[in-house]
Amino acid sequence: MTVWTKRTWLGMEKLPKSGGVILVPNHVSHFDPLVVAHYIYKAGRWPRFLGKASIWRVPVIGPLLVRTKQVPVERGSVEAVKSLETLVQALNEGGAVVIYPEGTTTRSPDLWPMRGKTGAARLALLTGAPVIPIANWGAQTVFDPRTNKLKATRAAVTVTTGDPVDLSRWSGAEPTRQVLDEMTEKIMLDVRDLLGTIRDGEPPALYDRPARRASTSEDAS
DSSP: OTTTEEEEEEOGGGSOSSSOEEEEEOOOOTTHHHHHHHHHHHTTOOEEEEEEGGGGGSTTHHHHHHHTTOEEEOTTSHHHHHHHHHHHHHHHTTOEEEOOTTSSSOOOTTOOOBOOOSHHHHHHHHHOOOEEEEEEESGGGTEETTTTEEOOSOEEEEEEEOOOOOOGGGTTOOOOHHHHHHHHHHHHHHHHHHHHTTSSSOOOSOBOOOOOOOOOHHHHO
8 A cells, every 4th residue: 555655544543443333434436445444454443344246256356355354245135134234243243344335436526425325324223333434535546436547656645534423313213214314414424524624625515326227137247
Protein backbone atom coordinates (compact mmCIF):
# COMPACT_ATOMS: atom_id res chain seq x y z
CA MET A 1 0.00 0.00 0.00
CA THR A 2 2.85 2.40 0.69
CA VAL A 3 3.94 2.01 -2.94
CA TRP A 4 0.55 3.10 -4.26
CA THR A 5 -0.57 5.64 -1.67
CA LYS A 6 0.45 8.53 0.54
CA ARG A 7 -1.79 7.88 3.52
CA THR A 8 -3.53 10.16 5.97
CA TRP A 9 -5.19 8.07 8.67
CA LEU A 10 -7.63 9.95 10.91
CA GLY A 11 -10.03 8.99 13.70
CA MET A 12 -8.55 5.57 14.46
CA GLU A 13 -9.26 6.13 18.14
CA LYS A 14 -12.99 5.95 17.35
CA LEU A 15 -12.70 2.39 16.08
CA PRO A 16 -13.37 0.04 19.04
CA LYS A 17 -10.41 -2.19 19.91
CA SER A 18 -12.66 -5.15 20.69
CA GLY A 19 -16.24 -6.36 20.41
CA GLY A 20 -18.55 -6.88 17.48
CA VAL A 21 -18.82 -3.85 15.23
CA ILE A 22 -20.35 -3.09 11.82
CA LEU A 23 -18.13 -0.79 9.76
CA VAL A 24 -19.78 1.02 6.84
CA PRO A 25 -17.49 2.80 4.33
CA ASN A 26 -18.36 4.82 1.26
CA HIS A 27 -17.30 3.24 -2.03
CA VAL A 28 -15.49 5.42 -4.59
CA SER A 29 -13.24 2.87 -6.31
CA HIS A 30 -12.54 -0.83 -6.73
CA PHE A 31 -9.23 0.01 -5.06
CA ASP A 32 -10.67 1.41 -1.84
CA PRO A 33 -11.40 -1.95 -0.15
CA LEU A 34 -7.62 -2.45 0.02
CA VAL A 35 -7.19 1.03 1.48
CA VAL A 36 -9.98 0.54 4.03
CA ALA A 37 -8.75 -2.94 4.98
CA HIS A 38 -5.23 -1.60 5.58
CA TYR A 39 -6.61 1.23 7.72
CA ILE A 40 -8.74 -1.10 9.86
CA TYR A 41 -5.83 -3.52 10.29
CA LYS A 42 -3.51 -0.70 11.35
CA ALA A 43 -6.17 0.38 13.86
CA GLY A 44 -5.86 -3.02 15.52
CA ARG A 45 -8.79 -4.96 14.05
CA TRP A 46 -9.02 -7.80 11.53
CA PRO A 47 -11.64 -6.78 8.93
CA ARG A 48 -14.13 -9.26 7.51
CA PHE A 49 -15.67 -7.92 4.32
CA LEU A 50 -18.96 -8.91 2.72
CA GLY A 51 -18.46 -9.05 -1.05
CA LYS A 52 -19.93 -10.28 -4.32
CA ALA A 53 -19.42 -14.03 -4.66
CA SER A 54 -18.11 -13.59 -8.20
CA ILE A 55 -14.89 -12.12 -6.77
CA TRP A 56 -14.20 -15.45 -5.04
CA ARG A 57 -14.01 -17.07 -8.48
CA VAL A 58 -11.12 -14.87 -9.59
CA PRO A 59 -7.78 -16.76 -9.66
CA VAL A 60 -5.35 -15.83 -6.86
CA ILE A 61 -7.80 -13.34 -5.32
CA GLY A 62 -10.44 -15.97 -4.49
CA PRO A 63 -8.14 -18.26 -2.46
CA LEU A 64 -6.74 -15.22 -0.64
CA LEU A 65 -10.25 -14.14 0.37
CA VAL A 66 -10.97 -17.64 1.69
CA ARG A 67 -7.77 -17.71 3.75
CA THR A 68 -8.51 -14.30 5.26
CA LYS A 69 -12.08 -15.35 6.20
CA GLN A 70 -13.92 -12.83 4.05
CA VAL A 71 -17.62 -13.51 3.39
CA PRO A 72 -19.06 -14.04 -0.13
CA VAL A 73 -22.70 -13.39 -0.93
CA GLU A 74 -24.82 -14.53 -3.88
CA ARG A 75 -27.47 -11.84 -3.94
CA GLY A 76 -31.08 -12.93 -4.11
CA SER A 77 -30.34 -16.56 -3.22
CA VAL A 78 -30.50 -19.01 -0.34
CA GLU A 79 -26.75 -18.51 -0.02
CA ALA A 80 -27.40 -14.86 0.89
CA VAL A 81 -29.18 -16.07 4.03
CA LYS A 82 -26.16 -18.21 4.92
CA SER A 83 -23.90 -15.19 4.44
CA LEU A 84 -26.07 -13.18 6.83
CA GLU A 85 -25.85 -15.98 9.40
CA THR A 86 -22.06 -16.02 9.02
CA LEU A 87 -21.91 -12.27 9.68
CA VAL A 88 -24.19 -12.55 12.71
CA GLN A 89 -21.91 -15.24 14.11
CA ALA A 90 -18.82 -13.12 13.40
CA LEU A 91 -20.34 -10.16 15.24
CA ASN A 92 -21.44 -12.28 18.18
CA GLU A 93 -17.86 -13.55 18.41
CA GLY A 94 -16.54 -9.99 18.54
CA GLY A 95 -15.55 -9.54 14.91
CA ALA A 96 -15.21 -6.38 12.83
CA VAL A 97 -17.57 -6.78 9.87
CA VAL A 98 -17.26 -4.42 6.90
CA ILE A 99 -20.27 -3.78 4.68
CA TYR A 100 -20.43 -1.30 1.82
CA PRO A 101 -24.07 -0.17 2.12
CA GLU A 102 -24.09 1.12 -1.47
CA GLY A 103 -23.36 -2.42 -2.66
CA THR A 104 -21.18 -1.16 -5.50
CA THR A 105 -19.05 1.84 -6.37
CA THR A 106 -21.09 5.03 -6.31
CA ARG A 107 -22.70 6.11 -9.57
CA SER A 108 -22.68 9.76 -8.49
CA PRO A 109 -20.71 11.79 -11.07
CA ASP A 110 -18.97 13.59 -8.19
CA LEU A 111 -18.45 10.36 -6.19
CA TRP A 112 -20.69 11.31 -3.28
CA PRO A 113 -22.54 8.39 -1.63
CA MET A 114 -25.67 6.84 -3.09
CA ARG A 115 -28.68 5.65 -1.17
CA GLY A 116 -27.79 2.38 0.49
CA LYS A 117 -29.07 -1.15 0.72
CA THR A 118 -30.45 -2.44 4.01
CA GLY A 119 -27.99 -5.19 4.98
CA ALA A 120 -26.10 -3.19 7.60
CA ALA A 121 -29.35 -2.03 9.20
CA ARG A 122 -30.67 -5.59 9.33
CA LEU A 123 -27.45 -6.81 10.95
CA ALA A 124 -27.62 -4.03 13.52
CA LEU A 125 -31.16 -5.04 14.50
CA LEU A 126 -30.25 -8.72 14.70
CA THR A 127 -27.12 -8.27 16.82
CA GLY A 128 -27.25 -4.89 18.54
CA ALA A 129 -23.71 -4.25 17.27
CA PRO A 130 -22.78 -0.58 16.78
CA VAL A 131 -22.66 0.77 13.25
CA ILE A 132 -19.62 2.97 12.66
CA PRO A 133 -19.12 5.06 9.51
CA ILE A 134 -15.82 5.15 7.67
CA ALA A 135 -15.09 7.70 4.93
CA ASN A 136 -12.32 7.37 2.37
CA TRP A 137 -11.20 9.71 -0.37
CA GLY A 138 -8.39 9.50 -2.92
CA ALA A 139 -8.55 5.84 -3.94
CA GLN A 140 -10.34 6.95 -7.10
CA THR A 141 -7.12 8.58 -8.28
CA VAL A 142 -5.53 5.12 -8.38
CA PHE A 143 -8.50 3.46 -10.09
CA ASP A 144 -11.35 5.68 -11.23
CA PRO A 145 -14.67 3.79 -11.63
CA ARG A 146 -15.90 6.45 -14.06
CA THR A 147 -13.14 5.69 -16.56
CA ASN A 148 -12.00 2.20 -15.47
CA LYS A 149 -8.42 3.39 -15.78
CA LEU A 150 -5.58 2.42 -13.46
CA LYS A 151 -3.04 5.15 -12.77
CA ALA A 152 0.55 4.44 -11.79
CA THR A 153 1.01 7.69 -9.88
CA ARG A 154 1.22 7.56 -6.09
CA ALA A 155 -2.08 8.84 -4.72
CA ALA A 156 -2.90 10.84 -1.60
CA VAL A 157 -5.54 8.82 0.26
CA THR A 158 -7.41 9.86 3.40
CA VAL A 159 -9.47 7.58 5.64
CA THR A 160 -11.34 8.57 8.78
CA THR A 161 -13.72 6.97 11.29
CA GLY A 162 -16.77 8.71 12.71
CA ASP A 163 -18.86 8.31 15.84
CA PRO A 164 -21.31 5.38 16.00
CA VAL A 165 -24.52 6.01 14.09
CA ASP A 166 -27.32 6.80 16.54
CA LEU A 167 -29.88 4.10 15.80
CA SER A 168 -31.47 4.13 19.27
CA ARG A 169 -34.82 5.21 17.82
CA TRP A 170 -35.18 1.77 16.23
CA SER A 171 -33.85 -0.33 19.12
CA GLY A 172 -35.95 -3.48 19.43
CA ALA A 173 -38.02 -2.67 16.33
CA GLU A 174 -39.23 -5.33 13.93
CA PRO A 175 -37.21 -5.36 10.68
CA THR A 176 -40.00 -4.05 8.46
CA ARG A 177 -39.17 -2.44 5.13
CA GLN A 178 -39.94 1.00 6.55
CA VAL A 179 -37.72 0.49 9.60
CA LEU A 180 -34.82 -0.85 7.52
CA ASP A 181 -35.14 1.97 4.99
CA GLU A 182 -35.18 4.62 7.74
CA MET A 183 -32.15 3.10 9.46
CA THR A 184 -30.29 2.85 6.17
CA GLU A 185 -31.04 6.48 5.37
CA LYS A 186 -29.57 7.52 8.73
CA ILE A 187 -26.49 5.36 8.18
CA MET A 188 -25.84 6.79 4.72
CA LEU A 189 -26.33 10.38 5.84
CA ASP A 190 -23.71 9.86 8.55
CA VAL A 191 -21.32 8.33 5.99
CA ARG A 192 -21.96 11.23 3.61
CA ASP A 193 -21.41 13.88 6.28
CA LEU A 194 -18.21 12.19 7.44
CA LEU A 195 -16.95 12.16 3.86
CA GLY A 196 -17.65 15.88 3.72
CA THR A 197 -15.05 16.44 6.45
CA ILE A 198 -12.21 15.11 4.27
CA ARG A 199 -13.09 16.45 0.82
CA ASP A 200 -14.02 19.79 -0.66
CA GLY A 201 -17.60 20.80 -1.21
CA GLU A 202 -20.87 20.77 0.67
CA PRO A 203 -22.34 17.25 0.82
CA PRO A 204 -25.35 17.00 -1.52
CA ALA A 205 -28.45 14.89 -1.05
CA LEU A 206 -27.82 11.17 -1.29
CA TYR A 207 -27.54 10.13 -4.92
CA ASP A 208 -30.50 8.09 -6.16
CA ARG A 209 -29.54 4.59 -7.18
CA PRO A 210 -29.87 3.87 -10.92
CA ALA A 211 -32.83 1.69 -11.85
CA ARG A 212 -31.86 -1.96 -11.80
CA ARG A 213 -31.82 -3.43 -15.28
CA ALA A 214 -33.72 -6.61 -16.04
CA SER A 215 -31.82 -9.84 -15.48
CA THR A 216 -30.53 -11.73 -18.51
CA SER A 217 -29.15 -15.20 -19.06
CA GLU A 218 -25.67 -13.67 -18.95
CA ASP A 219 -26.37 -12.23 -15.50
CA ALA A 220 -27.28 -15.66 -14.20
CA SER A 221 -24.13 -17.32 -15.53
